[in-house]
Amino acid sequence: MEKKVNFEVIVKPSRDQKSIYATDAFPAVSNLQEYKPPMDKNVEVGRKLERIGITVHHIGEYSISASCTAKQFEKIFHTKIRKHKFRTTEAIAGQKEFVMNSPGQEDPFEIPTDEGLDQLIERAYIQHTPQYFSTERTIPPFWNDKFRLRVPSDVAQIMKVSSLHKRGITGDGVKVAMPDSGFYHHPYFIEQGYNFLSIAAPDTVDHTTDFSGHGTGECANLFATAPGINFIGVKMDNPTLAFKTAVEMKPDVITCSWGYSLDKPETSMPNFLIPLHLAILDAVSKGITVCFSAGNGHFSFPGAMPEVISVGGVVVDENLNYSATAYASGFTSTWFPGRKTPDVCGLCGELPTADYIVLPVMSGADLEKEDGWGAFSGTSAASPMVAGVCALLKQVDKNLTPDEIKNILKYTAKDIVAGTNAHGKTAAPGPDEATGYGLVDADRAINALL
Amino acid sequence: MLGQLLDIMEDELINFDILFGEKVKDETARNIPSIDQHKPPFEIVEKCRRFLVEKGITCHSHDFGLSCSAPKLVIEKVFQTKLIKNSESSYLDYWRFSNSPKIPDEILQDISQITFPPPPELF
Incomplete structure (x- = not known):
């Protein structure tokens, strides 16, 4: 599809009028009439523009709103349209770059002579999509259309970490890394006082920009269960390289x-x-506990690797009913015989959209709903929650191995006995393929250690 | 010459991974007890890294091989074959060589496989 440009055409003033572009022009409400071309002249120009193939949307008293394809514009006005990028100030939250497609200063630009338009048109300017000066709230908003969880409080309470935080078990001194789409330094993280560091994997740039919103939002789930951790977000392109960069930290x-x-x-x-398989095995062999989302109906790798903690999803409604969610995966691996996923679960939304947890995102990000916040929560949300509980365990006992952590989480989890997952597996008493051993219960996990 | 340079500058950067040594096809044979067997000698990784860097490829070495990126034209020139992007939605076919790549003689004995990792799905 050809790129379209919108532009405004300004008609030349009559002899007894002033040009809006005269050096001494100073339009104000009191003198606006002096700059207004006769309406019939504007209509004439509009009709002539249409005759040369331009779409006229509106003929106003001061300018004509029109559009055509970029190629047409270049041909009609004998010019060249280029992409110009400008960095914006930090004050404009989330929008670091402003892009304009227009002729440059050095490019030629001529009003067309067709239909005698050069005698009628004074100027024509491409109009750009403006910047949106939205602001990001420091606390999650309430949206009343449906029941949703908020970070950190709701997630902390259901994952049973609130009482642990009061006892000083917050993940203090434990380092957690997360490769993802980017990590915008949202005011929410600053307000909460989290230890938030982000870096770029060697094949990426600008780690604080997150046009998707995924990495920024999901790491809020991690902080909800482990607010005292030292967090390192790794902006990812090649996932293997991002994972290895995380390991190197x-x-x-x-x-x-x-x-x-x-x-x-x-x-x-x-x-x-x-290469990714080897990198993950290497990380676990080095004593790093690795959590992976089990997938949202996916047959997910690396979530199916026996060496990782495969995290599925449980949904909790406003009446505190716990059930497996049809949004989350749980399946028997083909590649790793005997391996069943997930091991345990975090919180995850339900079909069709899983817009269950209100999470911070960069303004303008794909996942934004309003004011720098979005509502989303697949097993993407569940894995960082569980990783946070792993961090709490590591704070209490630094020597725990990945296997020991996985076992503690499994045997202390809350068994889920209702609901069906994305692969049609039904939750039942005891471990099952719908939710593994159930929803992680941080309080019981820590108490198993103390 | 200048035109070719401009083409390379405007070209999309493509990521690829290089593994060394014997290819292990059975994924269950790659596990934590055997992990060290998959680590190639550092000298071999370093030799290949230097060779590829000289050819204009950005390389990050690690325990198991190299993670690389370069413009499409550079990769095609080094491995003397074309790269094909079938479909962005099907990640098995994201990027691949149109024919078997011709690995330069200097590193032919060392490299076991070159793979193009597509972007994963965000869950």
Whole structure:
């Protein structure tokens, strides 16, 4: 589809009028009439513009609103449209770059002579999409259309971490890394006083920009369960390189809310995943606890690796009914015989949209709903919540191995006995493929250690 | 010459990973007890890294190989074959060589596989 440009055409003033572009022009309410061309002249110009192929949307008293394709504009006005990028000030939250498509200063620009338009038109200017000066709230908004959880309080309460935080078990001194789409330094994180560091993997730039909103939002789930951690967000392009960059930061825990839906019956691992497979094995062999989302109906790798904590989803409604969610994965791996996912669960929304947890995002991000906040929560939300509980365990006992942490989480989890997951597996008493061992219960997990 | 340089500058950067040594096809054979067997000698990784950097490829070395990125034209020139992008939605076919790549003689004995990681799905 061809790129369209919108532009405003200003008609030349009559002899007895002033040009709005004269050096001494100073339009005000009191003298506006002096700059107004005769309306019939504007109509004439509008009709002539249409005759040369331009779409006229509105003929106003002071200018004509029109549009055409960029190529047409270049041909008609004998010019060249270029992309100009400007950095905006930090005060304009979230919008770091402003893009304009227009002729540059050095480019030619001529009013067309067709239909005698050069005698009638004074100027024509491309109009750009303006910047949106939205502001980001420091606390999550209430949206009344449906029941949703808010960070940090609701998530903390259901994951049973609130009492632990009061006892000083917050993940203090534990390093957690998270490769994802980017990590915008949202005012919410600053207001909460979190230890929030973000870096760029070597193949990315501008780690604080997150046009998706995914990384920024999901890490709020991690802080909800472990507000005292030292967080390192790694902006990702090549996921293998981002994961290895996370490992090089020597974290205690890594959480990943992404994967590939490829571990399906009668398949084997494609070659491109072998480097990532090795990198994850290497991380676990170094004593790093690795959590991966089990997927949202996906047959997810690396979420199916036996060495990681595979995190599925449980939904809790306003009446505190706990059930498996049809949004979350739970399946038997083909690639790793005998492996069933998930191991345990965090909180996750329900079909169709899973817009269940209100999370901070960069203004203008894809996931934004309003004022720098969005509502989303697949197993992407569940994995960082569980990773936060892993951090609490590491704070209490630094020597715990990844296997020990996984076992503690499994055997202390709240068994879920209702609901069906995305793969049609029904939750029942005891471990099952709908929710694994159930929803992580941080309080019981920590008490198992003390 | 200048035109070709401009083409390279405007070209999309493509990520790829290089593994060394014997290819292990069975994923269950790659596990924590065997992880050290998959680590190639540092000298080999470093030799290949230097060679590829000289050819204009950005390389990040790690325990198991190299994570690289370069403009499409550079990769095609080094490995003497075309790169094909089938579909952005199907990540198995995101980028691939149109024919078997010709790995330069200097590193031919060392490299076991070159893969193009597509972006994962965010859950």
